[in-house]
Amino acid sequence: MNPFASIGRGTIGMLSEIGRFSAFAGRAIAAVFSPPLFLGQFLRQCWQIGYLSLPVIGITAVFIGAALALNIYVGGARFNAEQFVPNIVVLGITRELGPVLAGLMLAGRVSAGIAAEIGTMRVTEQIDAMTTLSTDPFRYLIAPRVLAATLTLPVLVLVADIIGVMGGYLVAVNSLDFNGATYLRNTFDFVEAQDVILGLVKAGVFGFIIAAMGAYQGYHSSGGALGVGRATTNAVVGSIVLILAVNYLITAFFVE
Amino acid sequence: MAAKLELVGIKKMLRGRQVLDGVDIDVNERRSLVIIGGSGQGKSVTLKCPLGLMKPDAGQVLVDGADVTRMPPEIRQRVMRKFGMLFQGGALFDSLSVWENIAFRLINADKVSRADARERAIEAMRKVRLSPDFADVRPIELSGGMQKRAGLARAIIAKPDILFFDEPTTGLDPITADAINDLIVEMVKELGCAAVSITHDMASARKIADEIAMLHNGKIVWRGPTASLDTSGNSMVDQFVAGRAEGPIQAVV
Incomplete structure (x- = not known):
């Protein structure tokens, strides 16, 4: 076996997969912007993707905020900079950890769920049935999910930002002898609108990636339970990789 | 008068295999055509091409004489409302x-x-x-x-002109299967539509078909009225109807 050939095959395979996903995502966007919009489906997805993700987002955020405060305290103590805990916690949470961790958690919860649901519909011919009932699966199934994830993820991240800062606050005040009022004043004086906006822009993009990748993998699944399982795994791995890569690109774009 | 539905020279290649190799069928209003054939002979693909669920590589799908494969999507969408389909599961x-x-x-x-x-x-x-x-x-x-x-109620609710049945009796006990067969006959008659079914259940085929066609190796190898099924003179049809492992068709085990 020629190693160069297999590297080449792998590369071509990856590029064509990216191409197929891009075309699918484009079709999903077109479906979002062309009527009819299935409002009932959209609201149901907002509930499923947005509201029902609140617990997992809240728990993640409070622990990350708390751990962050401890780490920054220990690190800062090495050059007498312990007082910067609130500043760095709020910066870290709003610009990076809030959106990225929310994105990763929802890649597991939402992307996998969408891939499994649409994948099962594919292998049991429900998607074919929908087409024969004069209803476009892109408009009925995919557009409401993509739109709901893109719009609700920024809201979830805003909640995560607040809870994450609270996590840091609780540890700082209870274990690290910070004054509560001073901690909060430092947080609010330091954080700028652009930090929060950067996080929310990321969240919207991640929401789109999560729903589109889940739908893409599910829509193209085949081969029964095995195929649906594979689609679910690919959806989670695919959206995590894409989230981390796009996160860097957005950050680099905003920093410049 | 043009047939309600006509497939002309439909070809479809899937994963390097020529599944359909020039399929021609036509069916008129108030007529029921049943396509029989072994597993993997392209029966499902034959139904998926006219429904737009698969795009044929070559050939035409004529509905009331108009080729739907060459219609712009929005007009095709309107024509698709004439179809109803009962899926296997x-x-x-x-x-x-x-x-x-x-x-x-x-x-x-x-x-x-x-x-x-x-x-x-x-x-x-x-x-x-x-x-x-x-x-x-x-x-x-x-x-x-x-x-x-x-599934049948969903297929007939909009009063389609063309009804497809994909293995309507598979997985049912013989009595329930017969009840479904009766319903299919009744609905086709009541709606006056053209019906195309695919099945390998011969009892079902005899009951619901006016005409039977046999699909083998991507082609229609025999077609005739249901009454002539046992005197077709086609060795493949005889083997299939009798359910014998020996004959011109090799069993895929």
């Missing part, structure tokens, strides 16, 4: 109740109000002899035979 949407399944096309494509749609769904349930008591349950709670009835 029922393909009911498991997130919706039985009546919402049956009324899916009315609610989502035809924008009928939910109250009217529900009324028409219940009327369709009565037609296929499915008790309206099941209107609000999920499809998963129905038996196999009831799921087929619900």
Whole structure:
């Protein structure tokens, strides 16, 4: 076996997969912007993707905020900079950890769920049935999910930002002898609108990636339970990789 | 007069295999054509091409004489409303109740109000002899035979001109299967539509077909009225009808 050939095959395979996903995502966007919009489906997805993700987002955020405060305290103590805990916690949470961790958690919860649901519909011919009932699966199934994830993820991240800062606050005040009022004043004086906006822009993009990748993998699944399982795994791995890569690109774009 | 539905020289290659190699069939109003053939001979693909679920590599799909494969999508969409399909596993949407399944096309494509749609769904349930008591349950709670009835109600609710049946009796006990066969005959007659079914259940084929065609190696190898099935003079048809492992068709085990 020629190693160069297999590297080449792998590369071509990856590029064509990216191409197929891009075309699918484009079709999903077109479906979002062309009527009819299935409002009932959209609201149901907002509930499923947005509201029902609140617990997992809240728990993640409070622990990350708390751990962050401890780490920054220990690190800062090495050059007498312990007082910067609130500043760095709020910066870290709003610009990076809030959106990225929310994105990763929802890649597991939402992307996998969408891939499994649409994948099962594919292998049991429900998607074919929908087409024969004069209803476009892109408009009925995919557009409401993509739109709901893109719009609700920024809201979830805003909640995560607040809870994450609270996590840091609780540890700082209870274990690290910070004054509560001073901690909060430092947080609010330091954080700028652009930090929060950067996080929310990321969240919207991640929401789109999560729903589109889940739908893409599910829509193209085949081969029964095995195929649906594979689609679910690919959806989670695919959206995590894409989230981390796009996160860097957005950050680099905003920093410049 | 042009046939209601006509497939002309349909070819389809899937994963390097020529599944359909020039299939020609036609069916008129009030006629029921059954396509028989072994597993993997392209029966399902034959139905998926006219429905637009697969794009044929070559050939034409004529509905009332007009080729739908060359129509712009929005006009094709309108023509597709003439089709109804009963899927093998029922393909009911498991997130919706039985009546919402049956009324899916009315609610989502035809924008009928939910109250009217529900009324028409219940009327369709009565037609296929499915008790309206099941209107609000999920499809998963129905038996196999009831799921087929619900699928049939969903296929006929918009009064299609062309009805497709994919293995309508597969997975049903003989008595339930016969009841479904009776329903199919009744619905085709009542709606006056052109029906195309695929099956390998010979009892079902004899009951619902006016004409039978046999698909083998991607081509229609025989076609004739149901009455002539046993005197076809075609060794492949004889082997299939008798269900023998020996003969011109090699069993794939």
